Amino acid sequence: MRLTFAIVLAALSAAPALAADPDGSRWWAHVETLAGPQFEGRMTGTSGYDRAADYAAQKFRAYGLKPAGTKGYLQPMTFTEQRVLANQSSAALVAGGEAQTLRVGEDILFGARIPQPKTVEAPLVFIGYGLHLPEVGYDDFAGQDLKGKIAVYVNGGPGDISAELKAHSRGSETWRAAQAAGAVGLIALANPKSMDVPWVRQIQNSGQPGMFPADDALNEVRGQAFSASFNPAEAEKLFARSGHTFAEVLALADAAKPIKGFDLAQSLRAQVSTQTSQVVSANVVAKLPGSDPKLAAEHVVVTAHLDHLGVNTTGKGAPYYAGALDNAAGVASVLEIARDMAAAKARPKRSVLFVLVTGEEKGLLGSKYFAGKPSVPAASVVADLNMDMALPLWTFDSVLMYGVDESTLGDTARKVSKAAGLEVVADPYPDRNSFIRSDQYSFIRAGVPALAFKFGFKPDTPRAQIEKTWRATRYHALADDLSQPVEKAEAAKFNVFLGKLIFAVADEPERPRWKETSFFKRFAK
Template identity: 70%
Template structure:
């Protein structure tokens, strides 16, 4: 009996019976579960749910022993203008002579909210092809056309001979800058049904959410209020009815990545836009792992992911909020896990590493734009950005897509880390999605900092491509991007290890990363 009592006492005290530490899978998925959970209400920029998510991430960074590196502890507050379009009180019509054809706001056209909207518009429409502005390589769809006081209409895409990176760059802020320089008062975007990522019905649902732009006018891209809209592809023939051309003809050229020229649509557009504007403050979250090398520690490698998502569901149908599990709780979880691993390692990286979780990506890369242009560390000290947004761990990790891999010496680190793990680096399978400019790495590129973005790799025509396509169609920016979807958690852990390896290679390299002389984007550093 005494022996039994002794054994029982020993078992009770034994650490073997203590709770086992969480596995790497459980840790990563635990962050995703938390951030995509109901407490955070979809993490809309400036919302209480977003503030709670920022506090959660800051708490994790503190627990890992990282230094606060924001302007207010771990936080960097940023103020945005919030623009909400009242579709019911807005009106749009196409005009030809005395004939007026109403265009339904919502079903036919979505009014943009990411730049200050003009309250009233009465202007001719001109089709300008792809709307590319790349005069450095002799491509400028805004040239040779009279756009003063007019609205330019363009379709997404570009000729095959122009690289995906250049098309993506031109599709960003360059489009607004070129439009402003040409005297255009607005832009209407079109897309081919073949390349549409989200069904139009879901795009309409998402459009009821407010848009945002920097409260500071010096950070705004359009320069002044402009008319901004997206047209339903199923209704786009209305725009071409009097031009002598058809939308079907334009789509065929775009789908084949063929050159196209612009022409007068011989239509005008009248609009009254009802919009309200307010202000909100949100937070970037910034933590620092100091470098170990006396000379290189003053330089910073930045690892980013956006922590915001779409917030509450205001449609009155379905779940109460948009969870954003893959977009982008998964990326935040990876940053947190990479931070934990690097902070716990006995040997610290030579350069300092900043872990930056940015706000307002869904509103136009606004949080990363603010950090890149007004960093909480000396601006010239930021040498690289490694970004994760919707990596999509939905199939086995055998390859990676590294956006920007051929633009700078960062590509060598990405390829070396991939090779050491038996991973293939594959090309962007859908360059006309403009992915190179659609996440936060682009904010750093615009200020001259070499940057990369990472996703699970796949090739066109494979089962993985089918999974990715279905995810974008069924879940992207939808209520179904939730915790019930099938996720390859063990593969996510492998991806986390790959990202940590890339970060270490960059942080320990003797030379700071540099743009290649052949890269178009080297001009930003120059």
């Protein structure tokens, strides 16, 4: 039996009241603390992150929530940390026995999330969008000779493929297709129109270490593989001998049309100097037991990532990256919702796990670990609701939910939104790949219906301009600090909405299920 509107209303009546934190002051107090100097930017694997994890665990304990990690409230894991030493690395384009030097930084940046080979020299092949989606009749890898070559692709995709599918075909899926085709590496080209981090900031952040699981069996890409991104402002260098131009490619990408691949008629030669070490970091996991004798054995998971970018090593500006809205704000929402649900007279029927994950900024590492090795029986996890960079920068009268059309979890969320007077809006920028860039995607890959939430906005509106400006000036920048304007009372309304949704999902008679039309149904266990 599907959830009726009456059941939703019953769940809403049991949820925490807005009066608990009407001006958002309690929520903001957590943000101020987590974005403060004592946690030094909360970098995965650092003592600053560990102190932030302890702060969250102490709050969960004070609220009366049970420890649900593998070591009390913690679920530790080990990562290999890899730093690319840019000043000791080099790259060049090679053709006809001549080499054109590339500037590490201004032209090309080497990836740090996959073990890099020390040296590589291989022909370059452009493969369009680099999408591998044979299930919907689109495959940029089909017919390409990539054995021993480096594949170059541009972000985006045809307009008749959903944002969710295009995003899903990025990251690990691109690597799987590339390695299956025999490629030895990938170079990513951003489309300037969907590029949310300016290249100058990418250079500044390139000193950040990448990370991957120390246990190679947990890595989605096995062994070493060359990975890099290329400055789109300099990308014509890649196309100079191909008979094509990057401008032609961008014109097709901007029109969301298919792009055929072609040989770039030159090779890349690179030397990549890296430094590796091992670090340990932990998810923080707390449990609110359910009230129903049968349904309490099932778990609704509520997530937010606790980590950020750590200390500032540039020598300019603030000493650390505060990460106030990315994602101290999301952690603060989880803490406030946990507090209110624990204090409420009525308990949800299913149990609720509040999970603050590590390593999101390094490739969703903590959520991948938890989704693959949960601290409760895997079959008991019925849904994930994720809070990451919701951006309370305007009135909370609409909500953006990634994955809303993929499962009945989205149907429940639409009903709760309607009861709260909230409009549900579509992803305004499908080529940002936002669907796979936050922790709910780890649960989707594990077969668990999941949603991620942001304050809603539509393209070509004043709110869209606010959001674009925030990303251009504050996202992964020192300016994501406590001095920025934030609508605290609206954030409190957001928290109340999420608390009511958690109740509704936890009280639904049936667990959420994938829709028959969903591509992601294939991951269901």
